[in-house]
Amino acid sequence: MIDRIPSGFHPFVLPFLFGMIFVLSYCLFGIVRILWQLPKQDVRKFLLSLINPKIIVKNVWEIFRDCLIHVKLWKRNKLLGYMHSSIAFGWFMIILLGHIEVFLFVPNRIHMFYYPIFFNYFVAEGPDMTIQGSLLMFLMDFFLLIILSGIVLAMIKRVHSRFFGMRRTARPSLLNQIGLYALWAIFPLRLLAESFTAHISGGSFLTIPANWIFRQFLGNDLNMLPTWWAYSIALCVFMCVLPFTRYMHIPAEMMLIPMRNAGIKIRDSRKGFAKLQVYSCPNCGVCIDACPMSVNRGNLKDCTVYLTRQMRRGNEKRIEEISDKCLLCGKCHTVCQVQVEGPQLRIMERSRRHYNLSPDYSNIDTQPLTETASHGKVLYFSGCMSQLTPAIGQSVESILKKAGVDYVWMDRDGGLCCGRPLLTAGRAEAAKELMHKNEEIILGSGADTLLVSCPICYKMFTEEYHLPGIRVVHYSHYFSELVQQDKIRLEKSDLCYVFHDPCELGRGCGIYDEPRKLIGKSASIAEAEKNREESICCGGSLGSLTLSFAQREEMTRAALDNLYTSRADAIATACPLCLATFARYSDRPVRDLAEIIDAQSSSTQKENQ
Amino acid sequence: MITEGKQKIWSDYQKEIPDDHWYYVRSCIRQNFFPASEKMFTEITQKVLGKDLYETPHHTTCGGIAYHCDTIPQETVMTIVARQFALMTEAGYENYVPSCITSFGNYCEILETWHEFPELEAKIRENLWKACKREFKKPKYLAHTSDLIYHWRNAIAAKAKHHLVNKETGEPLKIVEHIGCHYAKMFPSKGVGGAEYPYVLAGMVESWGGQVVDYPERRHCCGYGFRQYHVKANRGYSVSNTHKKFESMEPFHPDAIITNCPGCPYFLDRWQYVIAEQTGKTYGKDGFGIPVFTYEEMAGIILGYDPWDLGLQLHQVAVEPFLDKIGVEYDPKAKYLGMNKEDIMRPELPKSIKCC
Amino acid sequence: MKENIVIIGGGIAGMEAAKQLLVLGYNPIIIEQQDHLGGHVSQWHKLFPDMTSSHELLDGLSNQIKDANVFLETKVNSINALGDSYNVILNNGVNIVAKAVLVASGFHLFDAAKKEEYGYGVYDRVITNADLEAWFNKRADARIPEHPKAVGFVHCVGSRDLKAGNSQCSKVCCTTAIKQAIEIKEIFPETEVYCFYMDLRLFGKKYEDFYINAQRDFGVHFIRGRVSEVGETIDNRVQVKAEDTLTGKPLKVTLDLLVLMSGMVCNPRTNELAEMIGLNIDDDGFLKSKDNVYTIMESNRPGIFYAGACTGTKTVPETVAEARAAVLSIHHYLTQA
């Protein structure tokens, strides 16, 4: 390979250069701004993480895995996964190979950073055709073919999304359409340009035959320049619109991954990390199908993809609507390719709201609660919602008695709220006030274990509370221990349950297996079509501020329909809210985990004594 | 206001009032605050109309106020009342007329309770015998002194020298009535005209040429409330209730208030002074208050008695504008003179409300 | 020859019974005191819960009983047992012998003037539910101002009131009050409407929906407290006092119109009739049925049957259903005898 053009320059690279400089400076500016908006300690944390070898490896691996290969998407939908990784990885490889070529053959041009992009125009095939050269040429064509196949799929998806098993996709805006068509144009144009140049620069299995075909009826030399121009212009267009389209997610995600790995959290829905998340949203629309609110084609425009879009547009009215409606079930976060934290974004958005009146619990007397709490080693906290489902507390108590546990039910006659409903409503300060009161009661009780049955409270106690010396344990774990320690014995009934993973327990706390194991020992168990991480919110969630009763009913029914697919006799769950919500419409019995265990357990205390 | 509707109700509540031979018992409060009103009652009954009205020096309080101040048990008040009846029986009378509304209500209530619980009546007879060695018959007729004046209202009108009419314009004066709560609220059938639209005072006013005006808080208590007045700490209750009444009657611009209760005229009169002191507000014309009269005072005025014989000088609210309107002649200089024109000084005049 | 059935009372119960008796081939004879059929319903404008026009309803019924004998402005002078029949003598000299007599003499509206503290007949702006229906029909009543700013409805006037001599609930007043409140709001959308209630007894189909409508769509205010006293202000409006029992505070409001929901009380004429032939009277003053569960239409005398509000407070659909039931009972009685 030899340099064909002495100056190493042609005006057609200008559009590309312009686009490239624009997008790079935009991103640079963006990065600076995001860092600027982060609190000082977060910036420090982030910068330190960048020199931590472990995190570096992690970052590189995750960027490769998520940004190039789209492993998650593969898992979710092979066709979609292929489409994305073909384009992303293919393009990345083309750029990488371009650099290798420059490095190998014209190392003096390495500083001209358009060279790897337009390599084939600037070089001519030398007489010394090397294995390296032809291998690179082959790889170039290979990856271009891969990309083109991805583009074809993208075109098909655009026309017929069902083909990909997607029911809904986000509707792109005009700029996004321009970006999309520019992206589609880049690679066919590159193919054309390289094909027209292949008789000079050489090529491989794609470009050389194409060159041959074209030469049969076209003067290649004449067409060569315009196609390179077109290629450059397409690149320019794409890069110029990129910051204003969903394709911004490409650079943003590369920033997002290190920042997430550095442990940065969203502190403000409009600044810093949140902004990065918003820009990282690829608008793929996976969250639309996942969202439980989208049942019966309702609330379609209230999913996270629309939240990020409205946040980019600054449509305050819609931002508020979308933020307030969400159930905060967390499923969009789970399915999201770039892990945009839809629920957290919304909670922080709610926190920005100005209220003229603030909660004030200073007049609340916790003395009676403190007194109640100071009698046992194990403190049982049933949570306020369980007062509407008294069977849970009674069953827990019955099991504890059977197991001979020295316990006290601290909120038997009603206790303070754990603070989660306040937190999710964006009232963190008020939540803290309640948390302090609960902390005082719990720490002052002398107990060493806090047993929690409500997953909403459990999440709160494990994540937000500061309870040194106290083991916070979910009842599914605790009961498993009691079984293991042979303090209670479970007997299998001939009922078959399907376990509904409550949002706060599964996606919220990562507890999926313990309840299933316990139920499995007490009855047979079946699985619903969507379960575990994919579990569908019951619709009763306190997360939503605005959903009406009728709207929730639709969601509950849809969630029940999913559970019915298991053909189980009864539904099991482990959340008072799910229990109460399902019980309202279910055609079969709904039981809490504690109820099932209580019914199937017997005490071993007498034998042991 | 549909007058026919009221008249129909009035006609539904007529009680039988014998024309003569009454056994008279006095009122603690009236003797203290409106002594001349009781004087006027005996004057009208005995002298003007020539009726038989008997009073014994041995009768006492009925204990009603002490009872409603919760200071004496029910049996005590009942036995005091039984003693009063015994005095009547001993004097050979069977028509019983108390001067006090609290007493009247007390008697009605006790008679009703005895009627419902005869064992209690027996117990009281026993108590009375034990304590006083007396026996009694229950009165055949029980009326309040205002019932009698109502009964004789036309006879009084026939002898009237003045009418409740504005001398200048010939228009009837606008009079607001205030009925003592214990007159008919407990037993509507015991009052002339019932509990809602009592006619006992309205009848007098109409008969004497005036026009009765109704206002939304007409039925509201003056605020006496027994313990709510007798204990200083509670008097805010008392004045506030009167205030409420005056605020409600203010737009109607009444020329005077007529009452049949012992405490009410005192409270409606004095609280006007207190309200004026505390808020600066007066309810009559030109900084005066609205004069409040007992029915005997009103009768005395139209019969042409000297206002100072009627004890009108003991009102805090000036009565002179009212007297002037009717055209009653009086000697302003004689207002505060004692017996036989003895000079016993004059009261200080308050600044907050115009007085003479 | 067709069997005579005497129906005493030409209200909605009597009319419906006549219609059904005609279908079964009897000869119904309606005796009505007034100069028209339809009873209380004929004075009403619209009926809850469907806002049915009472006049259309009655017109329809009238057309269907053209073949019945109707004596208007007629009273029963006496009624005697005559073997297994009854001899009914009317005040126009007519004598009817019938094997079955249906008493459908209905109810009286409580005389609101008896609740003196409400000032019906004393204060200019106090009317009854019946007066308001009459106004809906004719739009002429000097007591109703052109643009009332505030209107109040007093539930339970003469009902659930031992002092008024009626312990019974009149059943229809709650729903009627809500219906009339909505109608007032439709005519005067800017008017504030207050309903003073003790309990809202909305037991029938669609009644609760009425309530929700009145709250949500018409903004009618419901105040839980029985009106204690009404007074007249200087500008002839009425000042109403009640306790707002839900806040535990006395409450007052000045209104341009106060509508008293007069309840149902027994028809004194019915009691005269009952004495003539020895029918049992219940302690609420209404006729006493054999029992109050299963045989409400049957009296203590064979051949005498009841329908409608002569035995207690009833809604229109209940009355109509009872009339049909009574006709069936009569039919069984006559065919089995």
Added chain:
Amino acid sequence: MNNKDNKPKNLYEELCKDYRFKEGFHTCINCGTCTAICPAAEFYKYDPRKIVSIVQTRDDQQIEELLKSDTIWYCGECMSCVTRCPRKNGPGLVIIALRDLSARLGYFTESEKGRQLLPLTHIMTGNILNYGYCVHPKSFKWEDHKESGPVWKWHTEHLEQSLARQGANYMGDGPGILRKIPQESLDELKAIFDVTGGTERIRIVEEYSKAKAEEMGMDMEEYERQAFEYCSDKHFNH
């Protein structure tokens, strides 16, 4: 003396023995006609309906709280409520019965308004037993009744002349206004008080008050004066 000594087993049953209660309490439907026109509800934190409602629960604990509270002492016994009740109750009568029980059990000393029973008893029974009247010029001091106005100050300063001008027979023999009631009649009143529990009531009120005064660290005069004059804000709505 101990409150527990004479505490009846069941307060509700005790109330049921009272004739005022028998007459005044039947069944309550919480309609509020009583409160609507109640002069006390107008100015105090007070709702007679709730009193009847509490009594209707027959819950002794609640009744005891009531007997010890200021609540039962707000009523002015005007009996306006009696006229209105659709269930023929007399809330005012129920309150008289409650007050009577509170006095008998000494519960009245537990509340500010209840403690006023001592000065009231002294004024009322003093007037009755000393003069035969409930109100008497000798005990009606202008200093304690400034609201009676300057005219009354003048009247009391020239009491005998003024009363004579009004035609009274003040402290005189025979019938007439403010006559002296003969001693034998006063003796009869005293006998009635002795026989019917009136004297005993005075003793009970004084004894419980004395105990309370000690508890509050006051001498009797100070205690009585405070009961007569002091009014805290807590009774009012604002």
Added chain:
Amino acid sequence: MMDFGFSLSKSSTINLDTVDTTLYKKLCDMEPDARICMSCGSCSASCTAASFSGMSLRKVILALQRDQDVRPMLSNCMLSGKCTMVCPRAINTRHLILTLYRIYDR
């Protein structure tokens, strides 16, 4: 001014002629379901905050119509949402409270 040792006290009667319901009307505009509350008390009965304070949403909605101070009640709400679960009229009580927090202007 003479010191009598007592004074006029303010009436506790709710006067609907003069009561200021601006806040209630504003609430109804934003949360029309506020109107269909029937004061059944389910919200208060299930309220987490009620056992520790005077919180009662039923009373809050009523108090707004009577222009009484709702702040002491409202400020104790813990937003636990049980009231929404139990409301027989399916009112989104929790959001109603948040709206009140927002528009409260006394």
